[in-house]
Every structure is written in structure tokens, then in C-alpha cells.
Amino acid sequence: MKKLYSLIDKIYRRENLHEAFKAVKRNQGAPGVDGETVADFADEVDANIERLHVELKTNTYVPKPVRRVEIPKADGGTRPLGIPTVRDRVVQQAFVNVVEPYFDQDFHPSSYGYRKGRSQHQAVAKARMFMKKYELEYVVDMDLSRCFDTLNHDLLMEAVAERVSDGRVLRLVRQFLESGIMADGVFTATETGSPQGGVCSPLLSNIYLNRFDQRMKEKSIRIVRYADDILIFAGTKKKAGDYKALAVKVLEEELKLTVNREKTHLTSLEEGVSYLGFILRRNSTVIDPKRLRRFKGKVREITKRNQPTPMEYVIKKLNPVLRGWLNYYRIADIKMLLLELMKWIRRRLRMIRMKQWKTYKKMHKELRRKGIKHNGERMNVTLWKNSNVHIIHQLMPNAYFKEIGLMDMCSHEVGLLSGDKVAW
Numbered sequence: 001m002k003k004l005y006s007l008i009d010k011i012y013r014r015e016n017l018h019e020a021f022k023a024v025k026r027n028q029g030a031p032g033v034d035g036e037t038v039a040d041f042a043d044e045v046d047a048n049i050e051r052l053h054v055e056l057k058t059n060t061y062v063p064k065p066v067r068r069v070e071i072p073k074a075d076g077g078t079r080p081l082g083i084p085t086v087r088d089r090v091v092q093q094a095f096v097n098v099v100e101p102y103f104d105q106d107f108h109p110s111s112y113g114y115r116k117g118r119s120q121h122q123a124v125a126k127a128r129m130f131m132k133k134y135e136l137e138y139v140v141d142m143d144l145s146r147c148f149d150t151l152n153h154d155l156l157m158e159a160v161a162e163r164v165s166d167g168r169v170l171r172l173v174r175q176f177l178e179s180g181i182m183a184d185g186v187f188t189a190t191e192t193g194s195p196q197g198g199v200c201s202p203l204l205s206n207i208y209l210n211r212f213d214q215r216m217k218e219k220s221i222r223i224v225r226y227a228d229d230i231l232i233f234a235g236t237k238k239k240a241g242d243y244k245a246l247a248v249k250v251l252e253e254e255l256k257l258t259v260n261r262e263k264t265h266l267t268s269l270e271e272g273v274s275y276l277g278f279i280l281r282r283n284s285t286v287i288d289p290k291r292l293r294r295f296k297g298k299v300r301e302i303t304k305r306n307q308p309t310p311m312e313y314v315i316k317k318l319n320p321v322l323r324g325w326l327n328y329y330r331i332a333d334i335k336m337l338l339l340e341l342m343k344w345i346r347r348r349l350r351m352i353r354m355k356q357w358k359t360y361k362k363m364h365k366e367l368r369r370k371g372i373k374h375n376g377e378r379m380n381v382t383l384w385k386n387s388n389v390h391i392i393h394q395l396m397p398n399a400y401f402k403e404i405g406l407m408d409m410c411s412h413e414v415g416l417l418s419g420d421k422v423a424w
Helices: 012-026 038-043 047-057 085-104 120-132 151-163 165-177 202-220 237-254 289-302 311-327 337-356 359-371 385-387 390-395 398-403
Strands: 067-070 078-083 138-143 181-183 187-188 223-226 229-234 265-268 274-275 276-280 285-287
Touching: 012 038, 012 085, 038 047, 038 085, 047 085, 067 337, 085 165, 085 202, 120 223, 120 229, 120 274, 138 237, 138 274, 151 165, 151 202, 165 202, 165 237, 181 289, 181 385, 202 223, 202 237, 229 274, 237 265, 265 274, 276 311, 285 289, 289 337, 311 337, 337 359, 337 385, 337 398, 359 390, 385 390
Parallel strands: 067 181
Antiparallel strands: 067 078, 138 229, 138 265, 181 187, 223 229, 274 276, 276 285
């Protein structure tokens, strides 16, 4: 492995710092402990970049503590997120710009998290290939407890130093790690971990976990890893058990991480392997029911029936959710599911319009306006069951929703992993 010398001058180059700020600006994000926003930094970008250039060049740069916030998790808990200041995000991005390409070429081929040109879809496709093509049908689903927060600083610095010999760059990394946390006005030193939210944290976590990846590779054990989501593949249940024991030993004894024993388990293609929101089965790839419930919850929130909002506005708000969800889950076998989902979504939209009518009289007026014959039935337009009757479908057919711009998820190609054909 080639050692890297004299990197700090590449990091503090003005051109690199400007490129780093462009990346920070694209990602936006909240201000750190100093309250400075991305827009504030941009207002005096040349002066700010020059200041960082001089501080890094003269070895006087000192990062500020990260601002700690708690963000909600899908299971009802919270996840700590560390928000560095904008200036510190720029420096971290400048570091990543220079250092990442050197480390990335040595990473495990089945490591997919936070790497350019790699995705969760590719990780799922590789997992399915191992199980189907190589008949490694038994899987260890590893779960790490608070991985980002428990990275050992000394072990991480050793891993970085295997590649980097520039002492000033190593000092910079140590500064990132030990900048501390500010929460509710109280400062806490950081003795372990690289806070989620830091620009360099994904790279540092990959450098740290690469030791695990390579130990598995040395033993000819097939793995797929996306950040701290790890699958280990075996041809028999016994081998899977042996691999699990070895993995736990490497992760806990060598890397000083904590394996969640309750969530780490053995499974198989026959039972279904849950990974990155998908369930991989012998003849299909489907969506994890928990993710489907989460999606339907978002749709329900947008399509609450008691709202005076015009239909076009509701659809404008709904479409990005549908598009984002479909873009992620399009690799799964969801053709029939999409038919049911679109039927359900259109029914909820019809219910919004019905509730806005309030009484059957406005419905009759709408029927007359559209020239639709009816028997004058005094239907209760506030009942869910009535949103599925024939007369409502006549008033608001599927074509109506297409005309006003509702995205039809059924019109898109899905099932891209079917037959083990991968679209990348």
C-alpha cells in the first residue's frame, strides 16, 4: 500500500476550498453552534475561503464543537445528529475531496455505503446474486449498536495512518474527532465516535470498517456492507453460525464495536432476508412491510380528507413523495402492489373532494355540470365507503387525475431484479 505524503497543501488550496464550499452549498443544512448559515458564508465567500486557507496553511485552524440535535427514527426513538459549523463542513469536504480517492481504491468490492458510483440498489443486487447465483442461501444479518458513535479514535487514526503519512493531515483528522459536542449550551468532550452529520464521518467509518471487510475477504467469506448494514453469506447453516462467531469476534474484540445480539440473527433465502428496506426471497424481491406502512403513513398525512385545499395543490405535494418512493423501490417485484396503491391513493383523493362538497347537493350540481345522468340519490358524501361507488368514479375517473397531474406509479417499469437482471 502506497503511503501518502504532503497532502495538507492540496487540502488548503483555494481552488479545493471553493469546490468544497460548492458541495456544502448544494447540501445546504442547518447552521452549527455559531449560527452561521450557508447563505451567510456565501455572502463573503472569498474572505471566508481565504481565512480558512491561511488557518490551515499556518496550522492555526481549530474546529468548533458540533451542535447536537436528536432526529426521530421510524421506530419511535431518536438518533443523535451532529451539525458542524459551515466553515468546518467546508474544511471536512476539502479533506474528503483530496483523501477519499486514495482510500476508496482499497475498499472491499462489496462495500457500497457512501461511495461514489455505488448505491443501495447495487448492494441489494449483489446480495441477491450471492444467494441465487452462488447458492449461498444462509445469511447472517449483523446489527451494530450506535456504530458511528462508538468508533475508537486510536484505532481509526491507525487506519488512516496506514495510508497517510502527512502529520498535519493526521492532526486535522484528530481535531475533527475531538472537536466535542454542544447540546443545550453544555459542552461534552468526544472520546469516541465520529458524529453522524459530519461531512467526513461516512469516509472515516468506511476506513474504520474496512478492517472488518478485509478480514472477511482473507477468509473467503462473502459479505455485502452498506455503512453499518452488514450481510454475511454461507452455503450451510453451520457455516453461517461459524461466520457469525468470527464476525462478532472481529467487530467486538478487534474494532471495539458493539454487536446487538438481539437483532443480529441467522436467516435464509427461504425465510426471507431483510436488507435496506427490501425482503429478498427465493423467487421475488418485495418491500419490507415496515417501509410500506411508513410510506402509506406519509400519503395519509398529505391526503387528509378534512382539508379545504384544492386538488391540484394536494397532488403537487403528493407527487414528490410518490416519485421518491418509487425511484427507490422500483427494483422490487411490485407491479401488483402499485395497482393497489394507486387505486387506494385515488380513492383518498376522491374522498377529499367529497368532504369538500359537504352535502349531496354539490355533488348533484357537479353531475349536471358534467352532463352525467343520475337518479337524484341523496348519498352521504362524508362516508369512506361511498368514495368507491360508481357515480363517484364517473365524476372523478382515473383519467381526471391524470389530467390534473397525478403521477401514475403503474406507468413505470419495476421489478428490475427479476430473473437476476440488474439495471446497472
